[in-house]
Amino acid sequence: DPHIRTMDGKAYTFNGQGEYILMKTSDESFVLEGRAEPTGEGNLTATATVFTAFAMAQFAASNDFTARDPNSTVLHVQLAANNTLQVFALHTGGMDYVNITSNCTELSNTSILLLDEVTISRPNNVTIEALFSSDISVRVEAKKGLLTVVFAGPVELMGETRGLLGVWDDNPDNDLTARNGTVLSSDASDRTIHFEFGLSWQVTS
Numbered sequence: 152d153p154h155i156r157t158m159d160g161k162a163y164t165f166n167g168q169g170e171y172i173l174m175k176t177s178d179e180s181f182v183l184e185g186r187a188e189p190t191g192e193g194n195l196t197a198t199a200t201v202f203t204a205f206a207m208a209q210f211a212a213s214n215d216f217t218a219r220d221p222n223s224t225v226l227h228v229q230l231a232a233n234n235t236l237q238v239f240a241l242h243t244g245g246m247d248y249v250n251i252t253s254n255c256t257e258l259s260n261t262s263i264l265l266l267d268e269v270t271i272s273r274p275n276n277v278t279i280e281a282l283f284s285s286d287i288s289v290r291v292e293a294k295k296g297l298l299t300v301v302f303a304g305p306v307e308l309m310g311e312t313r314g315l316l317g318v319w320d321d322n323p324d325n326d327l328t329a330r331n332g333t334v335l336s337s338d339a340s341d342r343t344i345h346f347e348f349g350l351s352w353q354v355t356s
Contacts, residue, residue: 153187153202157317158302161326161337163344165315166200170354173205174302174314181287183207183302183314184354186229190296201297204229209268209283224268228279228291230298236279236291240265255279315352 156162158174167187174183186204208225225241227248238255239248254263255273262272270282277293287308290301302316312319317326327335327344330351335343 153185153200155315157315157323157326158312158319159317159321159323159326161317161323163327164341165345165349166198167345167349167353168200171349172314172352172354173300174312174316176308177311177313179210181207181209181283181285181304183289183300183316185300185315202300203298205289205291205298205300207281207283207289209285209287224265224283226269226271226281226289228298230293230296234277234293234295236277236293236298238271238279315349 153165153167154162155165165187168189170184170186172182173185175181184206185202186206187200188203190199190201204227206225206227208223210223225248227239227241229237229239231237231252236255237250237252240251241248251263251271255271262270264270268284272280272282274280278290279292280288280290282288286305288303290303292299292301304312304319308319310318310320313328313330317323318328324337325334327337327339327348329335329348333347335348339348
C-alpha cells in the first residue's frame with residue numbers, strides 16, 4: 152500500500168486508485184502528483200495500491216498541466232519493465248511530452264539541464280533526481296514493482312504546502328488537511344483518512 156509520511160513526519164496509509172496531488176504550493180507555482188494503481192498481486196488486487204508514476208511541474212503562475220506556460224517545465228517519471236524508469240519532459244511551450252529516458256540512462260556522475268529550470272541526475276540505475284530552479288528537489292526510485300518519492304524544498308515553503316504530503320509547518324497535527332480546508336484529527340481512522348482526506352486530493356480532470 153502507499154505508505155505516506157508527511158513533511159512533518161505524520162505517517163499513514165492510503166489505498167486510493169487514480170492520480171492525486173501529493174504537494175502543491177499555495178501560489179500554485181509547483182505541483183507534485185502521483186498515480187496509484189492496484190498491485191496486481193493475488194487477492195490483494197482489489198484493495199492494495201502502489202505508486203507507479205509521478206508528475207512534477209514548476210509554473211510561473213498556474214498549476215494547470217494543460218496551460219503550456221512557456222516558462223514551465225513538466226517532468227513525468229513512470230515505472231517501466233524490469234523495474235526501470237521512463238522519463239518524459241514537456242517544456243518551452245511544447246504540446247507533447249518528449250521521451251528523455253535515453254538521455255537519463257546515459258547519466259552517471261553528470262546531469263542534464265532543461266530550459267534553465269530543472270537539473271536531472273541519476274545517482275544509480277533505479278533513481279532519478281530533479282532539482283528545480285526554485286530549490287525544490289524530487290527523488291524518484293523504483294523498488295520491486297513500485298515507485299517511491301522523496302520531496303524536499305526551501306524553508307520559504309513552510310506553511311505554503313497542501314496535499315497528501317501535508318502542511319509543512321513542523322506541526323503534524325494539521326497535516327491531514329483536506330482540499331476544502333477541513334482538518335482531520337491526527338488519530339483519524341484509516342477509513343476517515345481515505346474518504347475525507349485522501350480522496351479530496353484526487354485529480355479529477
